[in-house]
Amino acid sequence: MSEHILVAVAWPYAxxxxxxxxxxxxxxxxxxFARYHRLKGNHVLMVSxxxxxxxxxxxxxxxxxxxPAAIADRYNRQIGDDLSNIGLSYDTFTRTTTHxxxxxxxxxxxxxxxxxxxxxxxxxxxxxxxxxRALPDRYIEGTCPVCGFGEAxxxxxxxxxxxxxxxxxxxxxxxxxxxxxxxxxxxxxxLNLPAFAEQLTEWIGRQEHWRPNVRSFSxxxxxxxxxxxxxxDIDWGVPIPLPAYVDRTxxxxxxxxxAVIGYLSASIEWAHNRGTPDAWRDWWQNPQARHVYFxxxxxxxxxxxxxxxxxxxxxxxxxxxxxxxxxxxxxxxxLSSEFLTMEGRKxxxxxxxxxxxxDVLSRYDADSVRYFLAIAGPENQDSDFTWxxxxxxxxxxxxxNWGNLVNRTLTNAYRNFGAVPQPGPLTERDxxxxxxxxxGFATVGDAIDVGRFKAALTEVMRLSAQVNAYLSEQEPWKxxxxxxxxxxxxxxxALRCVDHLKMMxxxxxxxxxxxxxEMLGYTTTIAxxxxxxxxxxxxxxxxxxxxxxxxxxxxxxxxxSLPVGQALQAPQPLFKKLDEQIIAEELARMEQSEx
RNA sequence: GCCGGGGUAGCUCAGUGGUAGAGCAAACGGCUCAUAAUCGUUAGGCCGAGGGUUCGAUCCCCUCCCCCGGCACCA
Numbered sequence: 001m002s003e004h005i006l007v008a009v010a011w012p013y014a015x016x017x018x019x020x021x022x023x024x025x026x027x028x029x030x031x032x033f034a035r036y037h038r039l040k041g042n043h044v045l046m047v048s049x050x051x052x053x054x055x056x057x058x059x060x061x062x063x064x065x066x067x068p069a070a071i072a073d074r075y076n077r078q079i080g081d082d083l084s085n086i087g088l089s090y091d092t093f094t095r096t097t098t099h100x101x102x103x104x105x106x107x108x109x110x111x112x113x114x115x116x117x118x119x120x121x122x123x124x125x126x127x128x129x130x131x132x133r134a135l136p137d138r139y140i141e142g143t144c145p146v147c148g149f150g151e152a153x154x155x156x157x158x159x160x161x162x163x164x165x166x167x168x169x170x171x172x173x174x175x176x177x178x179x180x181x182x183x184x185x186x187x188x189x190x191l192n193l194p195a196f197a198e199q200l201t202e203w204i205g206r207q208e209h210w211r212p213n214v215r216s217f218s219x220x221x222x223x224x225x226x227x228x229x230x231x232x233d234i235d236w237g238v239p240i241p242l243p244a245y246v247d248r249t250x251x252x253x254x255x256x257x258x259a260v261i262g263y264l265s266a267s268i269e270w271a272h273n274r275g276t277p278d279a280w281r282d283w284w285q286n287p288q289a290r291h292v293y294f295x296x297x298x299x300x301x302x303x304x305x306x307x308x309x310x311x312x313x314x315x316x317x318x319x320x321x322x323x324x325x326x327x328x329x330x331x332x333x334x335l336s337s338e339f340l341t342m343e344g345r346k347x348x349x350x351x352x353x354x355x356x357x358x359d360v361l362s363r364y365d366a367d368s369v370r371y372f373l374a375i376a377g378p379e380n381q382d383s384d385f386t387w388x389x390x391x392x393x394x395x396x397x398x399x400x401n402w403g404n405l406v407n408r409t410l411t412n413a414y415r416n417f418g419a420v421p422q423p424g425p426l427t428e429r430d431x432x433x434x435x436x437x438x439x440g441f442a443t444v445g446d447a448i449d450v451g452r453f454k455a456a457l458t459e460v461m462r463l464s465a466q467v468n469a470y471l472s473e474q475e476p477w478k479x480x481x482x483x484x485x486x487x488x489x490x491x492x493x494a495l496r497c498v499d500h501l502k503m504m505x506x507x508x509x510x511x512x513x514x515x516x517x518e519m520l521g522y523t524t525t526i527a528x529x530x531x532x533x534x535x536x537x538x539x540x541x542x543x544x545x546x547x548x549x550x551x552x553x554x555x556x557x558x559x560x561s562l563p564v565g566q567a568l569q570a571p572q573p574l575f576k577k578l579d580e581q582i583i584a585e586e587l588a589r590m591e592q593s594e595x
Numbered sequence: 596g597c598c599g600g601g602g603u604a605g606c607u608c609a610g611u612g613g614u615a616g617a618g619c620a621a622a623c624g625g626c627u628c629a630u631a632a633u634c635g636u637u638a639g640g641c642c643g644a645g646g647g648u649u650c651g652a653u654c655c656c657c658u659c660c661c662c663c664g665g666c667a668c669c670a
Contacts, residue, residue, distance in 0.1 A: 013670055054598065096657075125668080136668045167667090193667090217599045217665075226665060256670070296598085297664055306667095338600080339663070346663090361606075372616050375618090376608080382663055389619095390606070396619060402631055408629035415628085458617075465618095468633055477628035573630055 003290060006329075007034040007046035008263040009088075010295035011096070014050040014061055014075040015057050017356045020385060021340040022296075023086060024373045027416060029337060030294035030372060031088045031454055035507035035527070036435075036448045037552055038089075038536065045283050049094035049268035050076040054255030055136055069234040073480035080546050082357035084530045087365045087510050092270040096238075097287035099537040100202030100272065102319065104265035105205075105258040106241035109189075109230075111318035118189045118593040119227050125186040126154070126166050127233070130179035131484040134233035135166075140181055142169030160238035183317070189240070196309040196500060197225050203312075203330065211380075211451070213297075214334050218304035228306065230257040260307040261374050263293075264328065268320065271547065273535055283329070284320075290332040297336045304334055335451045338378035343386050343590070352593040355385075355586075363582075366507045367509040368575060371398045373458050374508050379543045387586040389566055391578045402464045402505070402543065403575040406516060408471060410496040410571035416480055420495055420521070420566045430493045433470050437497045440557045444504050445557055451506075460504045467497045492564070495520070499562045502526075503555055511575045526555030 010026040012018050034046040052072035061068040066527040070084035077097050083093060093100070124136040140154030145168050153175075154166030166172060170182055200222045207215055213394050230253060231240055237252025245251060264284065271279040293303050308330055315327040339346075360369055372393050376383055413421065426434075440463050471494055480487025499520055510527035514532045517526050529550065536542045568593050 011670095015670085051670075056669065070650040075669090123668090134668085140668050187644095209610085213600050213664095220598055221666085225668095226667070232668075249600095254668085298670080300599095301665070301667080305597080341663090343637065381608085384605075386607095392609090392619065395632095401618095404629060404632045406629095408633080410629095412628055458609085461618080465633095469635090471628080472626070475626085479627095516605080575630085577630055577632090 001491060002023075002040075003037075003042045003284055004041050004283050004288065005034075005037050005044050006263070006267070006289060006291040007037075007044060008291060008293045008331075009046065009048035009090070010293075010299055011048055011051035011259050011262050012079050012083075013056065014052040014072045014079065014095075015052075015060050015379075016075060016081060016349060016356060017078050019347050019349065019356050020360060020373070022551050023082075023297040023357055023369075024340040024377045024385075025337040026294045027086065027088050027379060028084065028370055028373045029335060029379070029451070032448060032453050032507040033292065033335075034089055034315065035446065035510065036375070036557065038524075038553065039503070039555050040445070042280070044091070045091075045267060045280075046091045046548070047269065048090055049092075049262055049266055050079055050264070051250070051255065052076065052096045053258060055134075055139070055232075056233065058133075058234065058236050062176075066323060069097065071168070073592045075587070077544070078358065080532070080544060084546050085361050085533070086357060086369065087527075088531065088546075089510070089530060089550065090546050091548070091550070092273070094102065094262075094266050094269055095543055096258055096438070097263075098269065098540060098543055100269045101191070101258070101262060101265040102238050103240045104268060105253060105261045105469065106151065106266075107319045108261055108314055109253060110196075110241050111189070111236075111321070112313045113189070115130070115196060115317060117192050117313040117314060118230070119192050120187060121190050121227065121229075122185050123182050123229070124167065125179040125233055126172075126183055127181045128174045128177060128178050128179055128291060129296075133176075134186075135174055135176070135181050137177050137571045139175045139337050140166040140169065140172050141175045142166075142172035145170055150311075166233045167340075172312060186230045186233055188229045191230045191306070191309065191313075192227050193225040193305065193309055194227065196312050197222055199312055200225075200305065200308060203308065207333075207532060209450075214300055214304060214336055216295075217300060218579050220421075221301060221305055221473060225305070226365070232256045240284075253461075256302055256306070257310075260302055260310065264320070270547075274594070284577075285328065287327045287329070289329055291329050293331050293334045295334070295336050295512070297338055300334065300336050303331060307331070319541050333451070338380065338382045339374075340378045341382060342385045344384055345501060350390075353590070354593070355590070364578075365511070365576060367512045368394045368398065368578075370509060371457075374453055375461075377454070377455050378496060379452075387583045392581060392585055394575070397461065399573075399575045399577050401461055401468065402501070402572060405464050405468050405471075405501075406498055406574050407571060409467075409491065409498050410519060410568060412477055412480075412493055413491045414568045414571055416484075417491070419568055420562055420564050421492050422564050423487040423489040423492035426489065427495070429474075429490065430472075433466065434493060434496060436466060437500050440500065442502055448507065457508050460501060460508070463504075464501055467494060468493065470497075496560075496562050503557065503560055505556055515572075519569045519571055520562065521568050524554045526553055528553055 009030040037044045061071045137154035144152035232254045234250045238258045267280040444456045474490045476487045476490035514527040
């Protein structure tokens with residue numbers, strides 16, 4: 001029976017280009033998961049978009065003398081291109097500045113407000129004495145009252161680790177313009193998280209399938225919930241949809257509140273764009289649907305606590321909770337990854353310790369990068385990207401094991417038969433190998449389903465090595481000289497194994513798997529091109545959405561039946577071997593960009 | 596400081612209350628269809644340190660050290 005699966009992927013922030021660490025944390029795992037479930041025949045809805053509101057975007061805009069919207073436009077385009085180029089198969093990758101997203105966000109806000117889950121409270125905020133702009137804590141700098149460190153941030157001191165309040169800093173100044181901040185009262189709306197404490201505890205307690213770090217971390221937080229402000233003193237964001245506020249330009253909904261709502265609004269947009277406006281309900285108001293969220297570990301709290309509370313509070317209210325009458329679905333799993341480091345150090349765009357997605361893809365194939373991030377990514381603990389490891393994994397594993405198996409099998413078969421050979425009687429060994437490889441659909445699939453992507457890919461590679469061993473032991477290139485039928489049988493077995501493994505590789509390596517599919521003589525699509533489509537909303541605002549015609553892809557996660565006699569294409573190497581020289585080149589490039 | 600996660604072979608990482616695992620790197624051997632790729636064999640570890648529970652601990656408990664993240668106005 002096919003399932004409805006929502007693949008909810010963290011929204012990349014549109015203040016600049018995204019680096020390899022972002023792709024490693026949420027992009028590759030979510031895409032493997034989504035592609036696998038599509039092959040399984042499940043109804044997958046994979047959504048995300050660029051997160052475009054908030055202070056950092058306004059700062060970049062100020063620096064460049066442009067509007068926040070112009071900055072958001074630029075990086076929405078750039079990030080969309082990156083994600084498409086690395087093959088992330090979103091059903092809808094949109095943005096948070098759409099009319100639809102504003103509507104959905106405002107509906108959730110007002111519904112929570114009228115249900116009594118929002119509290120109005122006055123707090124002290126810091127404002128720049130020069131521009132009058134609000135200063136988030138981390139943009140205030142001063143001397144630490146605890147240890148005397150001169151460059152403590154408003155939220156915490158990097159020297160002694162103390163938690164600080166900006167008002168306690170000695171000699172505070174704006175990190176942005178150097179002016180001393182002014183502290184004044186400001187009124188905001190707070191999400192009453194304590195109201196959900198009991199429900200959250202009960203719900204998280206039941207989620208025994210969550211990764212232990214996510215579950216215990218979240219359970220712990222639930223013990224001490226405080227109301228959390230969900231509006232900000234800023235002019236760049238979703239307007240507050242209450243009569244007294246809707247025309248004010250100085251207060252907006254907090255970027256994190258609207259960002260998580262993106263999962264829902266993007267689903268609604270997807271349904272609208274394809275002309276079936278209620279289709280999103282099959283995921284969001286279907287108690288059988290599974291919602292799986294992908295993100296880095298720094299985002300857990302926003303999903304397990306805040307987003308869950310918003311959904312619990314909204315329930316079946318508002319403009320979107322009606323319809324089928326069941327409340328909006330809570331997350332089924334939260335697959336948070338750890339962090340990728342770069343040559344042993346934290347990624348830092350500001351310090352130039354970084355490799356941007358667009359740069360790596362301009363020099364290397366997407367599947368090489370995907371292979372590395374899938375097999376060596378930060379799935380359970382922080383992991384390190386080094387150029388030496390990248391070259392080694394590519395050359396000694398991807399090329400040498402899988403690429404070579406494909407190449408030697410196809411070369412032998414193509415040269416001697418030009419087509420899938422008709423096999424004679426199969427030996428026990430033949431059948432044993434076929435059975436072992438076919439077993440992979442179960443073991444690899446189960447691993448992917450529970451988020452063990454490294455283990456899954458390792459198993460495919462192990463099976464590939466098994467087929468390499470079979471070829472070395474059976475030596476079809478020799479046998480064929482004396483017994484053409486037996487030689488054909490061996491190659492038939494190897495081809496069938498390659499065909500199966502191709503399907504298992506598709507979620508990990510979609511580009512090369514499609515090319516292999518064609519080399520094997522198929523004319524259909526198992527991993528086709530992704531597409532950008534333009535949509536125009538009310539007020540003639542047009543935006544670009546990354547999507548794909550996944551309904552037309554026909555791969556199935558099951559043993560394939562490679563037709564005997566199917567003509568093969570002349571084989572081409574699937575992957576490029578990388579010259580060891582690139583290690584030194586890339587390190588030099590990085591050194592140059594450091595500052 | 597508090598909370599959570601991690602520390603296992605040279606490297607990257609799995610894993611389990613009962614004699615420590617994989618891939619790569621290393622050494623040796625085989626093969627030469629294949630992108631000098633492949634296949635086989637061997638070697639390699641006080642499982643962060645110390646204590647405890649247990650017949651038995653790498654695993655469970657306690658203490659400590661180191662790394663990462665969170666700690667509620669960065670996203």
